[in-house]
Amino acid sequence: MKSYWTDAVVLRSRPLGEADRLVSLLSDSEGKIRATARGARRGRSSLVAGTQPFVYARYQLFRGRELDSITQVQLVRSHLAVRDQLLSFALASYVAEVVDWTTMERQPVPGVFRLLLTLLAELDEHPPRSPGRALALESWFELHHLGELGYRPQLDGCVLCHRPLLPSAGRSTDNSGWWLQPAQGGLVCSSCRSQSPSAEPGVLLGDEVILCLRRWQQEAEPDPGAVADPSQPAGRQLAAALRMYVDYYVNHTIRSLPFLAELMGTTAAAGDGGGPRASRA
Numbered sequence: 001m002k003s004y005w006t007d008a009v010v011l012r013s014r015p016l017g018e019a020d021r022l023v024s025l026l027s028d029s030e031g032k033i034r035a036t037a038r039g040a041r042r043g044r045s046s047l048v049a050g051t052q053p054f055v056y057a058r059y060q061l062f063r064g065r066e067l068d069s070i071t072q073v074q075l076v077r078s079h080l081a082v083r084d085q086l087l088s089f090a091l092a093s094y095v096a097e098v099v100d101w102t103t104m105e106r107q108p109v110p111g112v113f114r115l116l117l118t119l120l121a122e123l124d125e126h127p128p129r130s131p132g133r134a135l136a137l138e139s140w141f142e143l144h145h146l147g148e149l150g151y152r153p154q155l156d157g158c159v160l161c162h163r164p165l166l167p168s169a170g171r172s173t174d175n176s177g178w179w180l181q182p183a184q185g186g187l188v189c190s191s192c193r194s195q196s197p198s199a200e201p202g203v204l205l206g207d208e209v210i211l212c213l214r215r216w217q218q219e220a221e222p223d224p225g226a227v228a229d230p231s232q233p234a235g236r237q238l239a240a241a242l243r244m245y246v247d248y249y250v251n252h253t254i255r256s257l258p259f260l261a262e263l264m265g266t267t268a269a270a271g272d273g274g275g276p277r278a279s280r281a
Helices: 080-084 086-102 110-125 131-148 190-195 207-217 232-250 257-264
Strands: 003-016 020-027 031-037 056-062 068-077 178-181 186-189 203-205
Touching (some): 003 031, 003 086, 003 110, 031 056, 068 110, 080 086, 086 131, 086 232, 086 257, 110 131, 178 232, 186 190, 232 257
Antiparallel strands (some): 020 031, 056 068, 178 203
16 A cells, blocks of 8 residues: 555654655654655645654655655644753754664664653653753663663673672672673673773763662653652763763764753763664665
């Protein structure tokens, strides 16, 4: 069938020609879709509302060789408040760009789709009023997104020597420090890191950060409303560690990150992007 319906979220929307739009959608059943929306830049077009960033809608599309075509839109949720509040808009833009770069066309990722909708609903209903809150939501999303993609970091102990963490704190049985290293897939103790001939990129984590990450990983259902804001030092550590982890697997410059980092008062630099390359198919 050349024509089909699907529920989807707008990841990216940009002008195409004089009156059209080129849209990237994340669909629950189709994965990522690239589609044109003819006339969507004309004010009277019925496609205007359905091609705005972060919109959740039901779309009728006509399947093409390279690009599909949007023919009808039934709006489900506009997420208008996300676009009206600066912190929410910056965070949603970053998240949508990360999702765009880490998903493949026609490869359904229902867990990522649900996670994205959950975060957008939280931003729509409870917009972050402080950089600390936005940073906590960003880190929460990054950790769960990595897990949905199969890159869940191991946080139970050292991935190299298997030294365990104490159950109540981010410390090993000999109280050494811990580094989050994406190339190793999780935590590495200071002893193993010091013995490495060439130290790989990593971030030294404190107790509060490790406990926070482990608590998020143990959520039965990801719930951004239950995310507690970390202390300012822990929040900066979370941002540095998870942005570096995301950067390793995306291996592409996320253009929306510097603006988000400026609003949050953090550093945009995440790492050297030395991991497996993701492609925006």
